[in-house]
Structure formats: C-alpha cells, structure tokens
Amino acid sequence: MTMVQVEPTRPAGGDQRRRPPSGTSPARRVIRTGFIVTAVALVAATFTYPFLWLVSASLKPRYQVFDNLLIPREVQPQNYTSLLDAVPFLTWFGNSLIVGIMAALTVTLSSALVAFGFAYFRFPGRNVLFLLVLGTMMLPAAVTLIPTFLIWQELGLSQTQVPLWAQNVFASAFYVFLMRQFFLSLPRDTFEAARVDGCGYFGLFWRIAMPLCKPALIVVFIFEFRASWTDLIRPLIYLQDEALFTIPRGLKAILDAFGQGGEQQWEIVAAASVLATVPLIILFFCAQRYFVEGIATQGRKG
C-alpha cells in the first residue's frame, strides 16, 4: 500500500541515491550527463515544436499556414477576431467552463463521500463492493453509451448539457479508488479522538477527513475538469443546438465548416485550436504539482 502525498519537493537525501557509478572519473561523468541532457533536450524540442507550429500557424495569412516557418512572414492576428466573429466561441467557452466545473465539483464531493465510506467503516459486503468498484474501472464507456442516452431521452434532458455532468453526482470508480488511498493514509487516532469528543460520522468526514485531504480533492477536481474539457463523444450525442456546444464539440464543428469540409481556412482552425488549448495549459502550470503527483500515484496502486 502506498501513502499518497502531494509534495513538490523530493525527500531529503534523494540526491544521495543519484550518484553515478563510482568507478567513473568526474570528467567522464560530466561528458556523459551532458550527452544525455542534449539527447533529452532534442526529444523535448520535438515534443514542443507542434505547439509552436500551431501558434505560429494561427497568426499567419491563409496561404502561408503550410510554409512551416516558425516565425510568420506576416503576422495576422485578425485570424482570432474573424474566428470570434464567425462562431460563438466565447459562448462555447462559457459552456465548457460551466460543464467542467459542475462535472468536477460533483464528482469530487460524491467520490470523496464514497471513498470515506470504504476507508473508514468496517461493514458486511465491503470487500465485494470494493471489488465491484475496481471492476467498473475496466468497463468500456461505449458499452453503456446507448442505454444511458435512452435514459436521458426518457427524462427529456437529451438535448441539454445535463447528461455531460449529472452522472458525476454518483461518484466515479477511479476517483473513489484514488481518494480511498488518501483517506487510508490518515492516522486513525485522529478519528477516534474526534469520536470520543462526540463528533458524528458525517462530522468525521466533513470536518476532519476532508480538510486533511485537500490536495487529493484538488487532484480529483483538476483531473475531472480536464476530462470534461476534452470530452467529444457525449457532446456529439447530446448537443445539436450550436448555442449549447462545449469547446471540443465547437472545435470539431469549426474543423468541419472551415477546414477540410469548407474553404480550407486552416488559419481559423488553428486559432480555434490554440484558444481551446490555452486554458488547459494555464491550468496545468497553476496546478502542475498536483497533476504530476496525481498521475504518478496512479501507477503506484495496489
């Protein structure tokens, strides 16, 4: 079992382990490290280049998009204003923001609740139910796509944004698993002490466990926000009205209207892609340590 800690710094003495082979001379060591850094830097440049290419393309006049020059020969920021004139991009932006926050907020609260139930209590059926939780993580989303659509249609909500987040009220297996690990890492004495002081079970969860697990809550929130921000298949199924589109659905519409289906106005498509990406990049830089720690934790399960 793993303790989950969201910590930006490496444990003290971590550098101790990293000492290179004792047999090599300092000069050779420097050369070796320099060689590795150069190689990694080259790969990193390859990973970064597509971003720069995209930003650059979004600023070029139409017939220079494919000239593959990093610095545009002519800078044409009007691409962005033409985009905003042509489609209600800001509306989509707002829609994605609302859907994303609703999805993230509901899933964080409900998953924490369920995770606490699994972590704190001993009760009949606990192991079976937890295995079931793990099992649903493997279930392909496509299997339940159609009946879920029929449910929302029956409820008269199939043409709204509600199906994009409402299921999150019922917790999500992956986050339950993640948060349970956090809760299990809390010292049990804390809870027992609070119990003695007359704290109820819900109080244990809300006033003790939740504040202690703030980093975990942030991890779940930003993960789900990101997932919601990039989801295409559900907006394709549920949203027909352009005014309700989210960013991915809107971007696909732009590609179909301006890109290959339209007049090959790739500079507009590029500008839209940049605008769709920037919020997530900002989110990533603001919450980088949570992302990195949250992902690293996934691989340490069990």
Added chain:
Amino acid sequence: MSADVSTAPVAPPLSRGRRWRAAWRRPETRWAYLFLLPWILGFLIFTAGPMLASLVLSFTDYDVINPASYVGGENYQRMVEDPQVRTALFNTLLYTVIHVPLSIAIALALAVLLNQIGGRFAGFFRTVFYMPAMTPTVAVGVLFLLLLNGQNGLVNAALGLFGVDGPAWTTDPAWVRWGIIIMSLWTIGGTIVILFAALKNVPMDLYEAARIDGAGAWRQFREVTVPMISGSLFFVTIVNTIASLQMFTEVYTMFYGNAQSQLQASDSALFYVIYLFRQGFQFLEMGYASALAWGLFVIVLIVTLVQVKLGDRFVYYEGDDR
C-alpha cells in the same frame, strides 16, 4: 488496520447468518451504506441497468422512433458477417498491438534518461513531455491533420531533411494507420510521468549490489530496473490497452463527421468505437450498436484477463519470493 478491532464488538463466534444480521443492527453499518449510497445508486442506474438494457437491446431492432422488436440473434450474426466490423476490428487491434508496446518502450527510455539526469533538469523535461497530454483531444486531432499533411505537413518536411519523400499520411489508405500511430506517440506524457516516478523509487543499493556482482548497464536495467518497476509497467500496459481499444476522439475528429473526407470510403481509419457510434447515433441502429457494444465488452474483458494472467508471472511484488 489493527485499530479497527476496537470498533467491532467482541462477541463469541456466531454463525455466518447471525453475524451478518448482527452487523446490520450496528449503526456503523448503516452509516457506511449511507456514505456508499451515491455509488450504489449510480452503479444500478448507470452501469448495471444500462448493461442489462444493452444486452436486451442487442436482440432487438430499435431505431428510437419505433418500438423495439425482437429479432433473436440476428444482430450478432450480422456482426460476424459485416466486413466493416472486420475492418474496424483489424484497425483497432493493429493500432493497439503497435501503439501500446511502442509508446511504453519510448516512455520507458525517456523516463530512464530523466532518471539519469535527476534534479531540477529532470523536472523541467518531465513538464515538457507531459504538456502535449494536456492538449484537448480534438485539438490533437486537428493539429496532426495539419502536421501529417502529405504535401506540406511538418512531418514530411522533417522527413525531407533526411531525403525521405514522406507519404500522404492523411489521405492514402495505406498510410493512414501509421499516421495515427505517429500522432499517438505525441501524448505519452502520462506514461512517462508514471514510469519516471516508479524509477525514482528503485533503491540505489540494488544497483550497487548488481555492479559489485559485475553486471553491466544493460544487465542492471534488465535484472534490477525492469523487475522493480514491473508493477507500474503492468499498470500502464493494462490502462493503455483498454484506452487503445476504445480509440475514438482523435480519429473521429480527423476523418469523420459532417465533412465527408474521401477516407471514409476506404475504411482505413475506421475504429471499432467509431463504427459503434455511427451505427448507434448516426444510422440509429441502436439494436445493432448494442450488439457491437457487447462485442467490445467481451473483447476488452478477454484481453484484460489474459494480461492479468500473464502479469502474474512477470510482475514482481515486494515481499514476494518468487
């Protein structure tokens, strides 16, 4: 969890049934189920219910407008005979079989190099490698539609530097699948982060011991590194495989939708979930799509079970003497 003992009532051994009933009388049990209620409801309404419903639907002909009519195993028979299912399955499996090992190998190589560098530099490069994974999936599709452009794309421009005349990745049916693989390698940041974190946890004295025993770099990698991170390797294999079998967004963005690209006719970019989605929501063949969904479920189940079985043999768990 020794502390839990204090909350369990000390009682003489009871029969299973009596113990169960006694447990239910405890308020703690009722509270636990209260906490679990959201998930239990969600499981019944949005997982178990829909799975049963789609099983039932898969034996019917249903187009949303008219009531469903029972057709027996017709949908399954159609599935077996449908050449497009065969193509979609082939494309999806080919993608999975190539993408999963390739992406893990590259991610592992980069993670090992990051681990060699260590310190601040490694953290910086990790951020750079992870950034593409933050790009919205639709934007990834759009971006690579441009980068893989056969005439002027960046990928072919880069190949041109080495004197290679790159193919038409986005329009030539023979090359589309490989273009998709190239795209998929850009977003391996998550795998790199997981493997890098695992590598950092390998105790250094193991390498020291191996070195004293005369093991070179490659043997250290094979006999220390790989076993020590086999749990994480296993995890990324399973997760990436399940995700690959469900590949949808990038490819749908690039080749499907309102704009009829000429590729749709060749089916060389037809993935299983794309076919399922089109049958269900564009042609409103909900019965047939449900049969396809159950087909996918069975495939994912079998593949995962096989991997878990194989994993048991290769994964080294700490404290395990095998």
